[in-house]
Amino acid sequence: MTAGRCTHDLELHDDVVIKRYASWERGEPHREWKALTLLAEHAPGLAPTPVDAALDARPPVIVMSRLPGRVLRGEHATDEQIRAVAAALDRLHRVPRRVVEAVEPAPWGPVAAVTKTRAWAGRRPDLGGDPVVREAYRAGVAWLASAAPDRLVAAPSSPVLGLADGNRANYLWDEHGRRVRLIDWEDSGRNDRAFELGELCEHISHLDGSLDARRLLAHVDLAPGEAERVRDFRRLIALGWFLQLGPGGPAAPHNPAGTLEAQAARVLRLLG
Template sequence: MRGEHATGEQVSAVAAALNRLHLAIPSQVVEAVKPAPWGPAVAVDKVRKLADKQPDLGEDPGVRQAYQEGAAWLASTDPDQLVTNAYPPVLGLADGNHANLLWDGHERRVRIIDWEDSGHSDRAFELGEVTEHISRIDGALDAEQLLIHIDLAPGEAERVLGFRRLIALGRFLQLGPSATPHNPVGTLERLGERVLQLLG
C-alpha cells in the first residue's frame, strides 16, 4: 500500500489486520518470543542522539521551529515514560513501511509481510511506526481514521501519541537539504509540520 491513497475500506482493513496480529496471539506465547531489535528503548536513545547532533535542517522557519520544539520534548521526561510498558506485549514487525501492507482486492483484506525484524514488541510503538513511518509521505493512509478502528486499552492512546511523536521526530531529524534528492520535494517541510502537529 505504499504510494497508495487508501480508501476508507482499505484503512479499515489495515486496522483489522493489525488487530488480528496484535490480539490473536496469547501474551504468554508472545513473551517467549525474542524481542524485536527496533523498539522503545532503542528508539528513544537513537532519536535523542540525533537531536543532540544538531543536524543541518536548513533555514526554513517551520523546520527550525519543529527542531526546537522536538528537542525540548526529547529533553523532557515524556520519552522516558514510553520505555516502560504496562500493557501486554504483542508480536510486531518493528517496521511501519506501508510497502509491508498488501491489499488483497479479491478478498477485500490487508495482508502483512516482511517479518525479518519481527519479535516481541510494544503495541503502542508498533502503531506509532505504522502511522508515522516515512513511507506515509508517498501516499495517504489517514492515521486518525486508522486509530479509530484499533482496539486500544484504556490509557493506551496516550502512549500511541508519544510514539507517534518519537517516530516522526526520528524521521525528521534524519533528513536535511542533502537528503532532498532521495525524497519528494518538500518532504522535510511536511515532516516538520507533522512534528509540530503531533507536539500540539
C-alpha cells in the first residue's frame, strides 16, 4: 500500500513493452521477472510473456509481450468482467504450491499491513471535523486494538503467488478474448490468498469506477473460514487507506475532494 509512488517508465511498441525501473530497492525487477517466468510456465496467457531482461543494469530493464485490452480502473465493471476477474484469480491461485513456496514473500502482506495500519492510527492523523470521519476513526482504532488483526497474522491461509497490489489498473480487460489478464508484477511474491482478495476489494482505486466486491467474492471458491479472513483483511486495508487520506496525509494529494468522507463511510459499513 503505497500512495503516489512512481516506480517505472514504459516504452510501448506494437508487440512488446519495455519497462525501465525508476526504483528497485525492494528487488522490483527481479520480482517481476520471476513472476512472469513462472506464469509463462504454469498459467500461460494470464500475464505478459517475458522476452528479455537486464536486471542488474542501471536502470534495470525488462522486455515483455504487449497484451491487448484496457485497464479496469475507471470502469464500471460489468458482471462479465467481474466473472473474468474471478477466473483470472482462480488461474493465478492454482499455480502449484510447491512452486509458490519457493517464491520470495511479497513485501506487502498481512504482517506489514497490520503493523503499518496500527502505526498510522497511533500517530493520530489530522482527519478534520466531519462527524462520519471522526466516528470511522474511533471505530477503526477500536477494531485495531482488538484481537482480530493479530489472528490474521497468526493463522495464514494457503500461500499463493500474488500481485500484492489491488490497483484496478493492474487488471486488463481483453474485449476480443472476453477475459482479464494481470499486469505490473513488481511487488509480487508469495502471499496469503485471503489478503490478496481483501487487497483487491479495498484498494483505493475502488473509488475510480466500480467493481462490486460482493459479486466478485461470490465467484471465488473460498475455503472454510476464508470468507471471515477476507472480510477482516478488507477492514484492515480500508482502514489503512482511510488513515492516509486526512489533510496532509500521503494519499490525500492523489484523490479528489470527498474521498476521505467516502472512505469513512465505507470503513463504517465494513466494521458494521
